[in-house]
Amino acid sequence: METKKDRLVRGTALEGRVRAFAVRTTELVDELRRRHDTYPVATAALGRTVTAAAMMGAMLKGEEELAIAVKGNGPVGRINAEANASGEVRGYVQNPHVHLPSNSLGKLDVAGAVGTEGFIDVIKDLGLKEPYRGSIPIVSGELGEDFTYYFAVSEQTPAAVGLGVLVEPDNSVRVAGGFIIQLLPGLTDSEITEIEHALGTLPSVTALLDQGLEPEDMLRQLLPDAVMMDELEIAFSCSCSREKVEQTLVSLGQQEMERLIEEDEQTEVVCHYCNETYIFNRDELQVILNQAKS
Numbered sequence: 430m431e432t433k434k435d436r437l438v439r440g441t442a443l444e445g446r447v448r449a450f451a452v453r454t455t456e457l458v459d460e461l462r463r464r465h466d467t468y469p470v471a472t473a474a475l476g477r478t479v480t481a482a483a484m485m486g487a488m489l490k491g492e493e494e495l496a497i498a499v500k501g502n503g504p505v506g507r508i509n510a511e512a513n514a515s516g517e518v519r520g521y522v523q524n525p526h527v528h529l530p531s532n533s534l535g536k537l538d539v540a541g542a543v544g545t546e547g548f549i550d551v552i553k554d555l556g557l558k559e560p561y562r563g564s565i566p567i568v569s570g571e572l573g574e575d576f577t578y579y580f581a582v583s584e585q586t587p588a589a590v591g592l593g594v595l596v597e598p599d600n601s602v603r604v605a606g607g608f609i610i611q612l613l614p615g616l617t618d619s620e621i622t623e624i625e626h627a628l629g630t631l632p633s634v635t636a637l638l639d640q641g642l643e644p645e646d647m648l649r650q651l652l653p654d655a656v657m658m659d660e661l662e663i664a665f666s667c668s669c670s671r672e673k674v675e676q677t678l679v680s681l682g683q684q685e686m687e688r689l690i691e692e693d694e695q696t697e698v699v700c701h702y703c704n705e706t707y708i709f710n711r712d713e714l715q716v717i718l719n720q721a722k723s
């Protein structure tokens with residue numbers, strides 16, 4: 430299959446009473462799979478989470494960014510995702526090597542991997558003194574329904590969220606993507622019924638993407654009068670750097686740094702988000718410690 434760049438479209442429908450986002454995240458999710466060596470069900474759980482994060486990031490402006498933590502009681506453990514308004518997304522899952530039998534529909538058992546109890550936290554850094562924090566209990570563990578619940582409860586905007594990841598037999602990602610339809614005030618009952626009907630009969634996100642549909646095609650299947658406002662390229666990006674890791678080491682304190690210098694030939698720090706390893710030998714640690722003291 431030819432690779433297409435990940436992209437997100439933003440649109441409106443019904444004279445602005447519906448706001449809609451759709452995204453293809455195939456490359457992003459496959460990059461995360463390679464970096465974190467996720468098994469299929471973990472790939473799907475992480476992929477759905479970062480896909481939601483990518484779209485919620487596109488709702489932000491300027492330098493704003495958001496973080497999502499899915500804290501279910503399933504075997505994958507905690508899932509973390511971060512995204513910003515520029516389409517930069519990163520994420521990781523606590524236990525990437527989870528294997529579960531397919532669910533009763535013959536699909537990857539995402540709810541089994543995530544768990545059906547726990548919480549989803551959303552933290553938005555909007556450049557204010559205090560970040561915005563929203564937290565909802567997990568209602569299904571399939572994540573699409575959970576984010577739908579998040580919008581209804583935490584953002585007080587009813588929304589429909591569809592998320593999907595399709596994994597190839599060789600464990601690579603065939604397609605990934607999703608949509609968010611936000612229902613704004615002013616919709617009539619019959620318009621809402623029509624949208625609900627369209628949602629109920631829409632094939633899965635992965636089926637649509639696998640047919641070669643672009644994100645805007647997906648939106649038009651749901652909202653025939655959808656008008657696309659703009660689009661955004663979505664890509665994996667990690668903000669870690671050697672300088673930031675040095676700051677983290679300094680924050681451990683002088684005693685801890687002296688212990689590292691004494692006990693270990695070299696100190697390795699791995700970024701959870703991208704799995705890059707930063708290596709510091711004794712001399713380098715000593716220089717960092719001396720600079721911190723001066």
Ligand code: ZN
Nearest residue numbers: 667669700703
């Ligand atoms: Zn990193």
